[in-house]
Amino acid sequence: MQTDEVLREFLTESRENLDLLDRDLLALEKGHVSKEGIAGIFRTIHTIKGTSGFFDFKRLTALTHAGESLLAQLREGRLAVSPEIASALLTLVDKVREIVATIDRSGHEPTDDYRDLIDRLDALRTGPTPVRAAPAIASPTPLTLTPLAPRMEVPSPFADGTIRVDVGLLDRLMNLVGELVLARNQILQYTLDRKDTAFQSTTQRLNLITTELQEGVMKTRMQPISTIWNKYPRVVRDLALATEKQVDLELRGQETELDKSIIEAIRDPLSHIVRNAIDHGLERPAARTLSGKPARGMIVMRAFHEGGQVNIEIADDGAGIDPERIRSKAIERGLVNRETAARLSEKEILEFLFQPGFSTAATVTDLSGRGVGMDVVRTNVERIAGTVDLHTRLGKGTTIRIKIPLTLAIIPTLLVSCGGHRFAIPQANLLEVVREEKHREPVEMRGPDGASGILTRRACRTCDPRPIVEYIHDVPVYRLRGALLPLVFLHQQLGVDPRPGPEDEENLYIVVLQADDRSFGLVVDSIRDTEEIVVKPLGKLLRGIPIYAGATILGDGKVALILDIPGLARESNVLSASRERAIAERNEKAIENANPPQTLLLVGVGERRMAIPLSAVARLEEIAPGAVELAAGREVVQYRKTILPLIRLDEMFPGRHPVAPRDGGLLQVVVWSGEGRVAGLVVDRIVDIVESAIDIQDHRPLPGLLGTTVIQSRVTDLMDVPEVIRLAAPWLPLAAGRV
Amino acid sequence: MTTTTTRQLCTFMLDDLYLGLEVKRVQEVLRWQEMTFVPLAADVIRGLINLRGQIVTAIDLRRRFGLPDLPPDRRSMNVVVRADDGPVSLLVDDIGDVMMVEDRWFERPPETVRGLTRELIRGTYKLKHRLLLELDIARVIDLSIRQEARP
16 A cells, blocks of 8 residues: 555664764764764654654654754754763654654554653753753763765655665575576586587676676675664664673674675674673773773774675673583583583683573663573674684783674685595685595504504605505505694495596595685595585484585486585584694694795686796786787787797686676786796686795696695696796797886 | 265285375386486485486385386386475386376275385375375475384
């Protein structure tokens, strides 16, 4: 019905506008008075008053009228802002919010007539306060809120440049895009077999369009985290007042974007964590001063993207959590007996906080500590495939870290084989991929528990007689750059026999994974490809198996299971603290082959990520295709008084998927200078420059590559540029020119 | 004159069992599909199939009823049913015709039907020459309903 629609609009907009008001009013309260600020507040109240009259919401009209009159005086400078006025306006906003919520729920206004508040507002308006200088800012507190932004236009559904869309519709679009990605993968599979160029170029177009469409649709669902964070300055202020504490709030990374469904899912967990921090974490000002801390407590909320995940941190500088109190509480509750409790590490003790109903708060306050606790937070976060971590230092404070995958539906993965079956490993958990060559004479090794380790004798480069897989207290480990990495044999976890293909029998493949901030190695039969896949949930029948996160359909139409890496770590017990201790006892932290970090240039060649040591890169250039000339049948370009030979890397390293047609865009060229030669390497895009310590394993998976590693959660090929030039342009004379 | 209600059942064969399911509950019937094996899953789950982009779990009905597997030269057929949680595929030996059955032929499982089979069917229809067992889909999919080990 028409009126219903309009009413709904009114309620939604009012809510949004009131949230914006909070921020401005808090600034006002702190003494940051500005004309635009007051004018903006006036406008919002005025708008609400007008529309409430249209709907005949008498109480709302009366209340906002009182507020508007007060604001009019402020706006015209006839009245000065005082803390009492700011406080009254904040209460006004709260009451208006209340009324809006009641209307939303029941369609009617509440029965309260808000007489007290109206009287208070009127009194302030007509009160004796003459115009006086704005109150001096009491203490030089750092501006803890975002700087007062230039007043934004109140958004309406018809404002230029934006449009309101039903979230359900966006969900449907996401699903369709997911299906399109699968279909594209299958079509690309077919093009590999067929040499029909017309078909191939059409498919390339389809590929590009699908990728862009996917990115575009995902963007529509992205919202900045400020959507939920905007409320926190107000929440923190109210909580601080209620608990008689002084709290400063710092928000960093407000523009970090998240998928809308993620925002909804973490709204409550974040709220709970903040309340906890103020209620239990931060001490009262007196106690803080006594321990040498500033009287004002600090909460820092930080959001950023890293490694394909959104990281949200909430840190307070309060009292921290006492592991001993938790230990005794756990014993008291019967969750663990005294002897076992004594042996638990601090990290394991903190895990008890995530048990349902566990609360060490001495007094259960209204705000938190009622046992609706960290267990609910963790459940909610894990429901969206995220993780929650807690770090604390007694007397110093506590930090809670939430990590959530950026998109739920489409993720990059690495495909591996085990027992003749294919599995997908999310690249978000992936650190590195290691291949070791087994010796020609395999020697079977058995650990004390009968588990068979894989074969021994490293290739004799170093004449190192140590077996590749060692056992420490029956824990299989692998020595990775001096540190010991606990191993899990995937075939053992799955209960299948290993079945490496003929070309993989000589190799040991270890996928280095990360779960819960710790790494371990997963031994598989072979490594296949990387593929972007659509995650599909498993049905009820299979949901209970902890090592699977879902399933997907690969490019060839077959179904593959997606491994749940934290689940796998838990099931195999590879990261239990006792194992860690065993390894730590024998861990030589001295890294034998100390590899200093190198600065690398990351580029994209087709679907590949490749890395070039930056030291030899002279320049990055963009060259118009028209500038490319042929000299003796080879592509060159005139460059800064010399002739620069060009090497097309997409031809040297063809990808699985055909690359974009060269349609006249500028060529990205990496000008490389070394060994007396100069060449221009043509790539598809420049990605980044990173510093990374990498162990370049000299096993040359392809000519022109030094090896493969993982950088920024993507499988990256390390280029051996001199070799590439030798292979691609053997005619290049030495000392061809200097740039 | 008494009115009789008739229903339509999809029928299929499993060893010498003649089974049926209400047509409404059957989404489609397919020949043998490539399945992806799921290690660690219950034995009765043969694998996952790709049904036009949807991933469907396949339950081997022979194993579910405790019957021996088909000989390797024979391939099962897929009966895709609509369960609460989404489609599930049942692997059967053969597909039969759609039968019209009358209510008055229906009986709760008779004494002759025992053990696990009894648990998994709603009842039987006495046809002219044979007995048609109607499957209880919810119970078939509820894998906690199992043959109790004999003492």
